[in-house]
Amino acid sequence: MKRVATARRDDAGPAYVLEDQVGHLLRRAHQRHAAIFQDMIGDAQLTPLQFAALVKLHDLGEVSQNELGRRTAMDAATMQGVIKRLLARGLIDRKPDAEDRRRVVLSLTGDGRSLIAAAMPDGHAISDETLAGLDEAERRAFLALLKRLT
Amino acid sequence: MKRVATARRDDAGPAYVLEDQVGHLLRRAHQRHAAIFQDMIGDAQLTPLQFAALVKLHDLGEVSQNELGRRTAMDAATMQGVIKRLLARGLIDRKPDAEDRRRVVLSLTGDGRSLIAAAMPDGHAISDETLAGLDEAERRAFLALLKRLT
DNA sequence: GCGAAATCGTTTGTATACGAACGATGGAGG
């Protein structure tokens, strides 16, 4: 008897189909989200990471650079670049921490505060559009499972 | 009556919670997968994209550079770098296409073929470990939903 | 045929992503 499902493969293991691998699918879904983000973020001209950093600064008020990195899942080296660009655009402030001289304290400027407040609805629309193919129940199920993979 | 769930927010829209956004979750899941990949790929010293390119070349035999990019979801500029590094390691060959002088034809070398054959089981193990938190039914449901987001 | 449009591969510039190493500082323990 020949196996039907695996056709002409004689080895024991299942075939490695790139399109079925979770890593490949995660990468493609992330690509699509980034494209949607860029299309829908509008005038703000923010990248997903810059948006995330501003949102967290909006939530937290003042926070050290490394702590902001942990809250937004960026490592210290990546944080450098993101912070540098937000500083250059005058969206955030930076001052030394009085109690720990290793640290710097980050916070939003007035420009940063109004820009992220205006962009917040876009953030919701972007998440919505990314999940456009799924109905409400499927979205809840997908997000719950996705959270367990982090 | 005050709303309980939204506490002190007076606006109409839902709060923007970074940790609940699909883009942020996709990014973190992809980060975790990349870390697992690096841990488990072993001696082969391949990145996820290099692995994907070799797998597709293994499946297809000969293919143009742009076509390989489409099959692996890489744009032409990204492809450049990946192909350059695989060429430098002697894992792939490159020759002009006789019928279309714009194209180059890519294929695996003997080294490339044996390396990807040896690494294929690692690919399965990496996908398995990435999904470690989910049972069989959850994995199927998650992958089916994830495919619909690409 | 022939001019326009599309495709192929390349290069440049910007922005993640992260390992590794670094100097400066802070905290813990003897």
Next chain:
DNA sequence: CCTCCATCGTTCGTATACAAACGATTTCGC
């Protein structure tokens, strides 16, 4: 007090990721 260790922010090197523009080539429309 003083040494060891951890943490903070920085820099360097490598590898995606993609927009944009480019020259060379092919195909399409008429």
